[in-house]
Amino acid sequence: MKKRYITIKDIAKAANVSINTVSRALNNKPDINAKTKEKVLKIAEELGYVKNITASSLRNRKSKTIGVIFKDITNPFFVEVLKGIEKATKENDYSLILMDIEKDYELEKKAIQIMAEKRVDGILISPVRKEKKKFNKIMNLNIPYVIIGDHFEEMNADEIYANDLKGGYLATKHLIERGRKKIVFLNVKNHNFVSQSRLQGYKKALKEAKIRINNKIIFDIKEDVNDAYKKILEILENGLSFDSIFCFNDILAYGAIKALREKGIEIPKEIMVVGYDDIIYSSIIDLTTIRIPKFELGYKAFHILFDKMNHKVNKRTKIVLDVELIERKTT
Known part of the structure; x- marks a missing residue:
């Protein structure tokens, strides 16, 4: 049976070098001969090697992935917010997992649990309900999170929303x-x-x-x-x-x-x-x-989360975005 993924052991065997040499080449370490590095990288490409991000995450204790939980992705509002999030994640070498909870509280709980199981580094969430006790219970997973597009008066949560x-x-x-x-x-x-x-x-x-x-x-x-x-x-x-x-x-x-x-x-x-x-x-x-500046809402939400994930801020962050009237032909 054909292997599903090529490993660094396979590359080492094909290149007739040690596993350690392959690792240094793939991770762009300086202490490796330039010709050997070129040879290893060429063989890796020919064999179809794909880096094992999961293994790297286990070593670094970071998945470089965030969870995004929206209550209704069919609403174009959230699509435009997502564009802002995606731009920010790409700029910071992060990926995202998106879940649509369809305005359902049970799906919201399940989505948060799935994000925890996926070991995301943080969560951006547009919540379905705002009961403090219920929300605290499902978010009590020691994962940094930011509430996007809403405000919880009595919660010590990071938030970004419109005026x-x-x-x-x-x-x-x-x-x-x-x-x-x-x-x-x-x-x-x-x-x-x-x-x-x-x-x-x-x-x-x-x-x-x-x-x-x-x-x-x-x-x-x-x-x-x-x-x-x-x-x-x-x-x-x-x-x-x-x-x-x-x-x-x-x-x-x-x-x-x-x-x-x-x-x-x-x-x-x-x-x-x-x-x-x-x-x-x-x-x-x-x-x-x-x-509402929807792209900005998503873009800034990620940066609040990024600072939280990297322990750059200790206090609660709350950003209120300005809004403006756009006059067209229905008035």
Whole structure:
């Protein structure tokens, strides 16, 4: 039976040199004859030698690998964050293992366990739930980690997230400045820091403009395009009066826009729509939205983790990224 992998012993035999000589050549050590090194490397390439990273990791106690756990990789938001992480890992000679937990707490626990079993050096995680006790329990593995895109008020965790209160405020203020007063807010059900911050920003802008907050036009729905579509159809069928919609994210805005267009409602003349995140498709449909620097979010998250993994910082790191309004044709 043919061997699955070529070893340094195989190379040593083919080159008629010692295993130690092969090791020095492959690891670019200075104390080896240049011609011998060239010969060894040529034979290694011809034989199809692949370095055993696992063995190297066991020796160095570092895998040079991080785990990335996202709650919904189908959302283009996380794809753009991942690009930032990937760039940072490549620049620092790290690789990554990505797991999608599909907004499922049990899958989240399993993913963290798998990362521990894979002996990753650290974890970047966008958590499903924020209960301190539950999260502490599953993260109590002595692995450095950074919470990405969310904030846990009472936890001593490293975090990077966006200024969502400002984002909610900017989105709502933008609609008010265009003469809109009956602003539907499609929020999400999970009531985490992000959704609550965007709601606070929404309310802050209304209060500042002395517009009464109407809880009957604030809706908590699933973070799903079809739920947004159905909710707007339901609102229209019930005859609820509104002149604009602010959505928790662009995904919900797409569903809202589909419903409005189906009913022949002109955007933005009759109803204005603002999304959140500025994911890749939003410029195509000319959606006014709040832009989060997604690439930067991922890139900086890795560097926080890198410093933690290499013991460069002892205190908690918390970075809050700024957001901006991107005005397009839905307002």
